[in-house]
Amino acid sequence: MTGVTRAGGAGGGRPELSAGAGLSTDGLPSWLDPVAEAARTVQPLQLSRFLPPESGAGRQSAVLILFGEGAAGPELLLLERAGTLRSHAGQPSFPGGALDPEDGDPADDGPLRAALREAEEETGLDPAGVQLFGVLPRLYIPVSRFVVTPVLGWWREPSPVTAVDPGETARVFTVPVADLTDPANRAVTVHPSGHEGPAFLVESALVWGFTAGVIDRILHYSGWELPWDRSRRVPLDWRA
Structure with missing residues (x-):
């Protein structure tokens, strides 16, 4: 699937990835097949109601x-x-994080380069051991005005990771997918603004907001989601 072109455009499309952009599903473990298929077919509004403004306003970024x-x-x-x-x-x-000029065109493979560059800068991982296999539609974070392209990767050759800059990153950790799908670890958070969203209580952390929303949709559209109690509420100051 290397270099497959994806529909882009305003309002939450995928970047127009050109030939040689660096995406490949070759050699992925079979358990990732549902994720790759979901990335290929999912539509922007199936992921979030927060999509990039039609005006193009917002800071281009990638995760x-x-x-x-x-x-x-x-x-x-x-x-x-x-x-x-x-x-x-x-x-x-x-x-x-945000795309830098050297990452290239945000409508092409700039988000792929930015996602790997930022991951290396923040966690110290070796990008050479990462195989990028999919891109989700662009989403929007209203509070910070980031237009975010989620880039999917397979850690084919794991490398040591740590918080490279304590001024930016408090810690780096991994979460078993089994813990994310465990109904006992799932809840709903209510923001002071009234917005409700999915959350995960894993690895001594409350994962909420944009990150939890994307994880929730990946679990759902990959067929990994298990029934969980959507009436369970967890305050954002849950450690208090």
Whole structure:
């Protein structure tokens, strides 16, 4: 599937990936097949009601949704942002950030380069061991005005990871997919604005907001979701 062109355009489409853009499903483990298929077929509004403005306003960014295989089976790489950051302080998130000019065109393969570059800068992982296999439609984070391209990766050759810059990253950790699908670890958070969204209580962290929303939709459209209690509410100050 290397270099498959995807429909782009305003309002949450995928980047127009050109030949040689670096996507391939060759050699993926079979358990990732449902994720690759979901990435190929899912539509923007199936992921979120928050889509990029038609005007094109917003800061282009990318995140790396990196699947690996650990002692407990399939797992996902996450980090916890430093509590001193201006945007999304203290939140668990995917590695990622804004596109730099050297990353290239955000409508082409710029998000792929940015996702790998940011992941290396934040966690120290070796990009050479990552196989990118899919791109989800662009989404929008209204509070920070980021237009986010989620890039899917397979950690084919794992490398050591850590919080490279404590001023940006408090910690780096992996979460078994089995823990994310466990109904006992699932809940709904209610933001002070009244917005409700899915959440996961895993690895001593409350994963919520944009990151939890994307994980929730990946689990759902990959067929991994298990029935869980949607009446369970967890406050955002759950450690208090």
